[in-house]
Amino acid sequence: xxxxxxEIELGDDLPVEQPDLSLEAVTRxxxxxxxxxxxxxxxxxxxxxxxxxxxxxGLMSQGLLLxxxxxxxxxxxVRTIDTVFRGPLVVGTTAEVGGAVTDIDEDEGTVEVDxxxxxxxxxxVVVGTAVVAPPA
Amino acid sequence: xxxxxxxHSIKSDxxxxxxxxxxxxxxxxxxxxxxxVLTEHRQFDDESDYRHLEDTYGLLILKASEVETDYxxxxxxxxxxxxxxSFDFAxxxxxxxxxxxxxxxxxAFAAPCHPGxxxxxxxxxxxxxxxVDGVHTVEVLNGGSIxxxxxxxxxxxxxxxxxxxxxxxxxxxSRIGFCATDFDDEAGPIDDVDGLVAALHSxxxxxxxxxxxxxx
Numbered sequence: 001x002x003x004x005x006x007e008i009e010l011g012d013d014l015p016v017e018q019p020d021l022s023l024e025a026v027t028r029x030x031x032x033x034x035x036x037x038x039x040x041x042x043x044x045x046x047x048x049x050x051x052x053x054x055x056x057x058g059l060m061s062q063g064l065l066l067x068x069x070x071x072x073x074x075x076x077x078v079r080t081i082d083t084v085f086r087g088p089l090v091v092g093t094t095a096e097v098g099g100a101v102t103d104i105d106e107d108e109g110t111v112e113v114d115x116x117x118x119x120x121x122x123x124x125v126v127v128g129t130a131v132v133a134p135p136a
Numbered sequence: 137x138x139x140x141x142x143x144h145s146i147k148s149d150x151x152x153x154x155x156x157x158x159x160x161x162x163x164x165x166x167x168x169x170x171x172x173v174l175t176e177h178r179q180f181d182d183e184s185d186y187r188h189l190e191d192t193y194g195l196l197i198l199k200a201s202e203v204e205t206d207y208x209x210x211x212x213x214x215x216x217x218x219x220x221x222s223f224d225f226a227x228x229x230x231x232x233x234x235x236x237x238x239x240x241x242x243x244a245f246a247a248p249c250h251p252g253x254x255x256x257x258x259x260x261x262x263x264x265x266x267x268v269d270g271v272h273t274v275e276v277l278n279g280g281s282i283x284x285x286x287x288x289x290x291x292x293x294x295x296x297x298x299x300x301x302x303x304x305x306x307x308x309x310s311r312i313g314f315c316a317t318d319f320d321d322e323a324g325p326i327d328d329v330d331g332l333v334a335a336l337h338s339x340x341x342x343x344x345x346x347x348x349x350x351x352x
Contacts, residue, residue, distance in 0.1 A: 010161070010164045011161065011164045082152060084152060084307070086150065102153075102160075102161060102309040103309075112157070114311075115308075122283055123280075124311075127150075127308045128308075129152045
């Protein structure tokens with residue numbers, strides 16, 4: 001589903017996605033991002049740091065939100081993205097990534113989007129906003 | 137009158153909602169609320185003036201604070217100069233009895249929020265340290281709660297004889313109005329923050345949840 005600027009309305013929801021948060025997926029990300037830290041890859045090492053388990057890296061969470069935007073509106077340009085990490089997202093759990101259009105700038109041809117990651121307990125662990133220029 | 141008593145804007149360090157976007161969202165989604173209260177973290181926003189947005193969108197927009205205590209977070213309505221100078225709003229471990237006493241003395245209204253939250257809510261602190269005198273009201277419905285937390289808040293508030301209200305605790309636009317507070321007409325007119333404080337003292341209100349409608 002390609003969404004262009006003219007099709008977007010204030011209040012539109014982005015399609016919810018359930019990303020792969022398996023250890024294998026996180027390992028691939030940390031290899032690519034050169035972030036091979038035990039807290040992302042080893043539950044026991046993470047717990048020794050006082051964490052609930054190995055954490056999905058924040059950079060990967062932000063990548064999941066960006067992927068959501070690009071699948072929603074292929075060809076869009078993400079002008080800015082700003083995220084707040086409000087709780088741990090643990091490797092091997094499930095989560096839902098979603099968003100909603102909260103403002104439209106007709107002059108700039110951009111939309112502002114709320115972004116969320118909700119963990120399997122129902123806690124919103126990541127919130128953010130993005131300014132996106134969808135294709136005309 | 138239905139008000140969302142717990143919201144954050146970009147004035148809070150972890151808030152990402154522009155106040156005008158809250159207004160646009162409320163009107164576009166036809167949310168059943170008449171206004172909202174901005175409860176910025178660890179501060180009182182004395183500078184911002186939202187009267188033009190009130191006029192444009194026909195909403196009541198009031199300002200309060202969410203301060204932090206040794207028993208969890210507390211919403212304070214009716215912040216004035218006397219109260220701002222009574223304790224350090226920026227501190228994260230203000231003694232709860234001092235905050236409650238200061239609010240009472242300065243004519244404000246203080247109530248712990250999300251008291252059922254695991255480990256950090258008021259009732260988790262009660263489990264470890266015992267109850268605090270002076271608490272009379274708590275936020276029993278919070279839009280950021282996970283299943284079980286609000287239920288615990290309602291149950292424990294009833295045990296302690298506390299009144300309950302609701303707020304969304306929104307940090308982004310699309311979360312406003314998840315929970316709110318429905319004031320009876322007998323609570324008096326709420327045109328400004330003094331009216332809100334009087335209405336809260338009246339006890340003539342109830343928490344309401346619109347979360348299911350929001351999720352549809």
